[in-house]
Amino acid sequence: MSQKQSYDLESIRKMIQALGWDKSFSDLQELESYNKIQSRFFDEVINFFEQPLPSEIQANLERIVALTTLKPGEIILDVGAGTGVLIPHFLRYKPKHIIACDLSAKMLAVLKKKFPAVEIYQTDIKDLRLPDASIDVAFLNAVWPNIGDKSGALKNLSRIIKRGGRLVISHPEGKEFVKGLKKAMPFPLDTLPEQSELKKLLKRFNFILQLYIDEPRFYYALGARS
Numbered sequence: 474m475s476q477k478q479s480y481d482l483e484s485i486r487k488m489i490q491a492l493g494w495d496k497s498f499s500d501l502q503e504l505e506s507y508n509k510i511q512s513r514f515f516d517e518v519i520n521f522f523e524q525p526l527p528s529e530i531q532a533n534l535e536r537i538v539a540l541t542t543l544k545p546g547e548i549i550l551d552v553g554a555g556t557g558v559l560i561p562h563f564l565r566y567k568p569k570h571i572i573a574c575d576l577s578a579k580m581l582a583v584l585k586k587k588f589p590a591v592e593i594y595q596t597d598i599k600d601l602r603l604p605d606a607s608i609d610v611a612f613l614n615a616v617w618p619n620i621g622d623k624s625g626a627l628k629n630l631s632r633i634i635k636r637g638g639r640l641v642i643s644h645p646e647g648k649e650f651v652k653g654l655k656k657a658m659p660f661p662l663d664t665l666p667e668q669s670e671l672k673k674l675l676k677r678f679n680f681i682l683q684l685y686i687d688e689p690r691f692y693y694a695l696g697a698r699s
């Protein structure tokens with residue numbers, strides 16, 4: 474069988490149905506419950522993330538990292554890193570160190586097995602206790618719609634990213650795909666932000682939006698820490 478080019482929403486829908494979850498979680502307004510459900514969900518769908526990546530996704534991940542112009546010796550934070558799909562792309566640029574955080578223990582266990590040198594934290598990004606100004610670049614790939622407390626996340630990222638450092642918000646499938654995914658997921662997801670909305674939001678947390686690309690199957694935003 475030839476390798477898939479991209480993900481199709483129908484097979485994702487079927488995989489989620491097969492989990493047999495009912496959608497009537499009562500207290501998802503509470504961040505703690507929302508995060509618990511997500512960590513359980515991503516633990517349960519780990520096999521999906523262990524499949525070989527479709528070729529279009531792989532190419533888009535490479536483009537996300539290339540657009541960020543990493544320099545050798547940088548310290549990179551991968552937020553909601555999952556199984557570490559971005560890490561092989563980071564390694565080409567010879568970073569000094571890579572740190573990953575995620576809510577799902579199983580995702581992080583797979584990542585650590587593949588990339589033992591990566592430092593891992595199982596936590597919500599808003600609670601990640603790294604020193605002030607310790608990160609050169611933070612990536613949030615395919616995770617923005619899942620972050621329950623975006624202000625808390627951006628506040629912490631603004632603290633830990635160095636002045637002049639970068640924040641990347643990306644999705645290798647783009648905005649429309651996320652809208653389709655929202656309907657299939659057993660918990661609420663957000664959409665990816667429009668340019669003007671993101672510019673305003675980032676500014677509140679001392680990031681200047683420097684690049685915004687919104688294509689039918691690709692989303693990339695780059696903020697610089699002022």
Ligand SMILES: C[S@@+](CC[C@H](N)C(=O)[O-])C[C@H]1O[C@@H](n2cnc3c(N)ncnc32)[C@H](O)[C@@H]1O
Pocket residue numbers: 511512515552553554555556557558574575576577580596597598599613614615616619620621622
């Ligand atoms: C769709 S997966 C994407 C994983 C990976 N970035 C990729 O591109 O394959 C989203 C991941 O974000 C994690 N996540 C969701 N909310 C988070 C938060 N507030 N802080 C850290 N990780 C979070 C989930 O546990 C999940 O592993």
